Amino acid sequence: MINPFIIGERIYLRALVESDVDGGYSAWLNDPEVNRFNSHGRFPKSQEELLNYVKSVRKNNTIVVLAVIDKTNNEHIGNISLQSISWIDRSADLAFLLGNTSYAGKGYMYDAGTLIIQHAFKILNFRRITCGTSSENIGMLKLAEKLGFKKEGIRREALYKHGTFYDIIEFGLMANEWD
Secondary structure (H helix, E strand, O other), X not given: OOOOOEEOOOEEEEEOOHHHHHOOHHHHOOOOOOOOOOOOOXXXXXXXHHHHHHHHHOOOOOOEEEEEEEOOOOEEEEEEEEEEEEOOOOEEEEEEEEOXXXXXXXXXXXXXXXXXXHHHHHXXXXXXXXXXXEOOOHHHHXXXXXXXXXXXXXXXXXXXXXXXXXXXXXXXXXXXXXX
């Protein structure tokens, strides 16, 4: 394991580092399959832009972005983040990016979600975590429910992808609902 921050059974989470930009990370943000249901992939991302992003998140106290690493081979397979952190409201938005699609449907992002939610509630003392996804993103809808999130609402036609507007399904999870 290389500089782990939170360790799980199959994965660990660590801070993003500059060398991640040289790996698959920059390709993920330009991959139509990876970005089918999110807001990435609308504009090309250069390695320089991504490097600046990696450097900027380390200085920003309203976002925590962690690399999801497969423990068996130390491969960076995706990212998980707490975004729009409000230290006053004790809340954040949870976001997932599974870059290596060969890991899809195998529970790795569930493991990552469990680790970061535990960290958010038990270490950062958050009271509430939200997440949202396209109404077409069946995998993420199932993941949110499996993690214990409750459906809270719909932002109608809030995401434009591939010539169509899609609803965003919003979820919330309270600290007192987390085991």
